[in-house]
Amino acid sequence: xxxxxxxxxxxxxxxxxxxxxxxxxxxxxxxxxxxxxxxxxxxxxxxxxxxxxxxxxxxxxxxxxxxxxxxxxxxxxxxxxxxxxxxxxxxxxxxxxxxxxxxxxxxxxxxxxxxxxxxxxxxxxxxxxxxxxxxxxxxxxxxxxxxxxxxxxxxxxxxxxxxxxxxxxxxxxxxxxxxxxxxxxxxxxxxxxxxxxxxxxxxxxxxxxxxxxxxxxxxxxxx
Amino acid sequence: xxxxxxxxxxxxxxxxxxxxxxxxxxxxxxxxxxxxxxxxxxxxxxxxxxxxxxxxxxxxxxxxxxxxxxxxxxxxxxxxxxxxxxxxxxxxxxxxxxxxxxxxxxxxxxxxxxxxxxxxxxxxxxxxxxxxxxxxxxxxxxxxxxxxxxxxxxxxxxxxxxxxxxxxxxxxxxxxxxxxxxxxxxxxxxxxxxxxxxxxxxxxxxxxxxxxxxxxxxxxxxx
Numbered sequence: 001x002x003x004x005x006x007x008x009x010x011x012x013x014x015x016x017x018x019x020x021x022x023x024x025x026x027x028x029x030x031x032x033x034x035x036x037x038x039x040x041x042x043x044x045x046x047x048x049x050x051x052x053x054x055x056x057x058x059x060x061x062x063x064x065x066x067x068x069x070x071x072x073x074x075x076x077x078x079x080x081x082x083x084x085x086x087x088x089x090x091x092x093x094x095x096x097x098x099x100x101x102x103x104x105x106x107x108x109x110x111x112x113x114x115x116x117x118x119x120x121x122x123x124x125x126x127x128x129x130x131x132x133x134x135x136x137x138x139x140x141x142x143x144x145x146x147x148x149x150x151x152x153x154x155x156x157x158x159x160x161x162x163x164x165x166x167x168x169x170x171x172x173x174x175x176x177x178x179x180x181x182x183x184x185x186x187x188x189x190x191x192x193x194x195x196x197x198x199x200x201x202x203x204x205x206x207x208x209x210x211x212x213x214x215x216x217x218x219x220x221x222x223x
Numbered sequence: 224x225x226x227x228x229x230x231x232x233x234x235x236x237x238x239x240x241x242x243x244x245x246x247x248x249x250x251x252x253x254x255x256x257x258x259x260x261x262x263x264x265x266x267x268x269x270x271x272x273x274x275x276x277x278x279x280x281x282x283x284x285x286x287x288x289x290x291x292x293x294x295x296x297x298x299x300x301x302x303x304x305x306x307x308x309x310x311x312x313x314x315x316x317x318x319x320x321x322x323x324x325x326x327x328x329x330x331x332x333x334x335x336x337x338x339x340x341x342x343x344x345x346x347x348x349x350x351x352x353x354x355x356x357x358x359x360x361x362x363x364x365x366x367x368x369x370x371x372x373x374x375x376x377x378x379x380x381x382x383x384x385x386x387x388x389x390x391x392x393x394x395x396x397x398x399x400x401x402x403x404x405x406x407x408x409x410x411x412x413x414x415x416x417x418x419x420x421x422x423x424x425x426x427x428x429x430x431x432x433x434x435x436x437x438x439x440x441x442x443x444x445x446x
Contacts, residue, residue, distance in 0.1 A: 019324065097323050100320050104242070113388060113389075114388075117388070117389035144411075147408065147411040151408065151411065153385075154377055155377050155378075165323060166341075166376075167337065189374065192415030192416065
């Protein structure tokens with residue numbers, strides 16, 4: 001692996017583990033046993049590393065979500081897309097956490113992230129259209145589809161943060177399984193639109209991701 | 224206003240405006256024209272200020288959301304709750320942005336925020352039960368209600384971040400109106416469950432929050 005690749009890999013690992021805010025370029029260099037000067041030869045600053053990692057995240061998501069337009073999407077394929085997306089969120093989990101800060105610090109990233117969101121919303125709409133073409137759900141009008149896609153995006157991109165803040169899980173307590181429980185939550189958005197012949201299969205597939213723990217965790221609510 | 228109150232007010236303003244990450248206790252003291260020593264007399268560190276602001280945020284939300292259990296909730300009251308909640312999000316908008324960092328830095332806050340989330344989810348469930356008792360929506364079973372409440376929470380708490388990241392709005396471009404467009408999105412979650420006699424009124428009320436701008440912003444999607 002080239003030094004550049006090793007820097008990116010170590011940065012991603014450290015950012016995911018400790019949070020980008022708690023990791024300096026000096027930490028990254030020390031972790032790799034290289035000099036800060038060597039690191040700066042490859043990346044001017046931490047924002048450059050974050051940007052390069054974003055490009056890889058984006059390439060992966062775009063590769064995962066090659067959804068043809070105007071073609072039916074089976075339930076099986078829809079769940080495959082969901083699993084891939086949640087795997088991607090896990091692999092780059094530091095990114096959505098400090099997103100606002102990254103975008104403020106780097107106008108280039110701000111613009112590209114905005115386009116990336118639009119692209120993802122577009123693909124989600126295609127999937128919704130596809131499962132309607134496969135008769136899984138009833139057809140939706142443009143406004144319904146856009147709203148549904150946006151709700152999906154909000155649930156998907158914020159699921160990790162919910163696990164860490166609202167459930168109080170530490171990072172080590174969040175595994176791939178906990179993360180994929182987000183799929184249960186996402187699928188709940190489409191249940192009301194599912195056509196009767198597909199309801200049983202949709203619910204059966206959804207249940208496979210049902211939270212194993214009480215959810216929210218057992219506690220006394222005030223008031 | 225006491226010095227303590229002035230510190231809290233200035234901190235909230237600066238955190239909202241610049242992001243907590245970009246504001247030090249020295250900035251806060253300088254902004255108020257007091258010495259850092261005077262500030263430290265009232266608060267040991269920035270985390271203590273964040274904690275005190277959280278207590279006020281929580282008190283406000285709990286005050287806004289006094290929802291009696293097992294009583295019908297009218298559509299009008301539901302929309303009032305939504306407006307109040309989005310006003311609260313706006314007033315304390317720095318909080319959800321760096322939430323993960325705050326909770327990591329302060330175990331006391333982590334536990335209280337977890338309880339606060341559970342309380343809020345509980346209240347959202349009560350509202351859902353209330354609009355079912357008022358025949359606005361069809362009755363939901365426990366699992367459906369919990370899932371619906373959680374989707375509501377995810378959309379509400381992440382709407383601000385969506386405006387700032389996915390639309391690329393700068394903080395100054397986000398006004399109360401843009402924020403309240405989140406209400407449009409939240410209400411879309413309940414539309415599939417609305418009973419026919421209430422559908423027209425629900426949609427009419429929802430449309431009042433419809434985004435005025437194209438949404439997501441007009442752009443070319445790749446791929």
